[in-house]
Amino acid sequence: MYIYELTKWPELSWDQAALTGLLADARHRQGKLLGQMTALGFSVQNEANLQALTEDAVRTSEIEGQKVDAGQARSSIARRLGMDEKGLSSVHREVEGIAEVLTDAAGHYEAPLSESRLAGWHAALFPAGRSGMRKITPGAWRTDASGPMQVVSGPMGRENIHYEAPAANRLPDEMARFIEWFNADQRMDKVLAAALAHFWFVTIHPFEDGNGRIARAIADMMLARSEKSPRRFYSMSSQIQRERNAYYEILERSQKSSLDITPWMVWFLGCFNRAVEASEEILESVLFKARFWEAHAGESFNERQKTVILMLLGDFKGGLTSSKWAKLAKCSQDTALRDITDLVSREILQKDEAGGRSTNYHLLLPGGIRRLTAKEK
Numbered sequence: 001m002y003i004y005e006l007t008k009w010p011e012l013s014w015d016q017a018a019l020t021g022l023l024a025d026a027r028h029r030q031g032k033l034l035g036q037m038t039a040l041g042f043s044v045q046n047e048a049n050l051q052a053l054t055e056d057a058v059r060t061s062e063i064e065g066q067k068v069d070a071g072q073a074r075s076s077i078a079r080r081l082g083m084d085e086k087g088l089s090s091v092h093r094e095v096e097g098i099a100e101v102l103t104d105a106a107g108h109y110e111a112p113l114s115e116s117r118l119a120g121w122h123a124a125l126f127p128a129g130r131s132g133m134r135k136i137t138p139g140a141w142r143t144d145a146s147g148p149m150q151v152v153s154g155p156m157g158r159e160n161i162h163y164e165a166p167a168a169n170r171l172p173d174e175m176a177r178f179i180e181w182f183n184a185d186q187r188m189d190k191v192l193a194a195a196l197a198h199f200w201f202v203t204i205h206p207f208e209d210g211n212g213r214i215a216r217a218i219a220d221m222m223l224a225r226s227e228k229s230p231r232r233f234y235s236m237s238s239q240i241q242r243e244r245n246a247y248y249e250i251l252e253r254s255q256k257s258s259l260d261i262t263p264w265m266v267w268f269l270g271c272f273n274r275a276v277e278a279s280e281e282i283l284e285s286v287l288f289k290a291r292f293w294e295a296h297a298g299e300s301f302n303e304r305q306k307t308v309i310l311m312l313l314g315d316f317k318g319g320l321t322s323s324k325w326a327k328l329a330k331c332s333q334d335t336a337l338r339d340i341t342d343l344v345s346r347e348i349l350q351k352d353e354a355g356g357r358s359t360n361y362h363l364l365l366p367g368g369i370r371r372l373t374a375k376e377k
Contacts, residue, residue: 001256002163002164002256003254003255003257003258004166004203006258006259008259009259010174011259012199012259013259014260014261014262015260018265018266019192019262019265019266022269022270023191023192025269026272026273027189027191029277030226033233033279034227034229036283043290044286044287045233046081046083046231047286047289047290048231048233048283048286049081049231049233050074050077050081051282052282053077053081053103054074054077055235055238056102056235056236056238057073057077057102058070058073059237059240060102060212060216060217060237060241061213062241063212063213063216063240063244063247064210064213068095068098070314072090072092072095073091073095073098075091076096077102077103080103081107093127093128094126096124096127097124098124100124101214104117105121105217105218105220106221106224106230108230109221109222109224109230110225113179113182113183113218114179115175118179118206118214119140120139121214122210125138125210125213125214131210141171141172141207142205142206142207142208143168144168148164149165149168149205149208150162150164151163151164162252163205163256165204166205171204171206174204175204175206178201178204181200182197190225190226191223191226191269192269193222193225193226194219194220194222195219195268195269196265197215197218197219198215198218199254199261199264199268202215202251216240219236220232223236223272233279233283234275234276234279234282236271236275239272239278240271246267247271250264250267285313288365289313291365292313292363295365296348299346302339304331304336304339305329305343307328307329308320308329309348312362313363319352319358319361319362321358321359321361322359323336323358347364349364350362350364
């Protein structure tokens with residue numbers, strides 16, 4: 001029996017005593033982070049917000065097996081935040097869609113949730129009316145025309161059914177009740193409300209696809225209400241992606257359990273705490289970027305150098321070689337080497353000690369300070 005089949009659904013409950021310590025820790029971390037960011041000024045806050053939302057766009061899609069280009073996501077989100085960045089690539093409309101959902105959820109967190117708003121989010125996620133090869137109806141509740149909505153894994157004929165959602169004829173009433181609750185003046189702490197909203201929405205599973213991404217956007221919207229700020233300085237989706245297996249396991253177990261969802265609430269608060277803790281990486285990256293441009297204010301860079309430096313200051317993976325520079329800047333190997341040699345001579349790039357045929361380079365701040373790679377950390 002699924003949880004929504006129980007007589008008193010959706011009267012969900014939890015053991016408040018089991019959550020007290022986790023919630024206090026969450027609120028402490030949240031307040032500390034907001035205090036740190038407030039002290040750093042608007043330009044750093046805006047960059048941290050942009051970086052966190054970009055992480056959200058990439059990772060919330062990754063959880064569902066969708067690949068989103070980080071550069072395109074950043075470009076789309078930057079434009080929506082009024083932070084146009086030159087030199088970034090054109091954006092695919094599906095990337096525009098996830099950017100639209102995330103910036104609307106956080107940027108207009110005080111606006112009420114509605115059926116039309118949710119429909120708009122869904123339509124933005126599926127602009128071509130397809131989920132992979134399958135045709136779907138964007139912006140509309142699912143139907144049972146092709147059978148019940150099931151979450152399955154395994155080969156055809158030997159599928160493992162992890163979850164079966166409520167029948168489609170229940171959706172109007174289920175969603176009306178959920179939306180009314182979400183828009184009501186919550187007496188519970190809004191971090192707990194974010195956990196409850198995520199679970200409740202994804203259990204109803206009202207759309208043909210995209211329910212997980214929308215559930216996480218809804219949770220982020222409630223977290224923004226908890227902070228009374230449209231700026232995001234951490235990425236819950238990034239942390240959920242790191243803990244993806246545990247995320248799906250606790251959802252499945254809770255949806256087949258009683259109306260007491262304490263295990264889910266405990267997991268969500270723990271994940272939230274770990275997400276805020278991980279925000280130190282975002283802050284470190286943002287501060288390095290701000291200090292880099294401050295240190296090199298007034299210096300000239302050609303367009304190729306600007307393009308690659310922006311990438312190095314972003315979510316750049318692996319080492320930088322002259323071959324990789326040539327590919328990123330769309331230039332010859334000789335031109336790449338000239339660009340690099342110029343930056344090395346100005347102590348903006350530094351050659352790694354290893355040397356050899358595939359010499360790696362990294363960005364420097366004055367005084368020889370550089371960002372550590374994930375491997376070095």
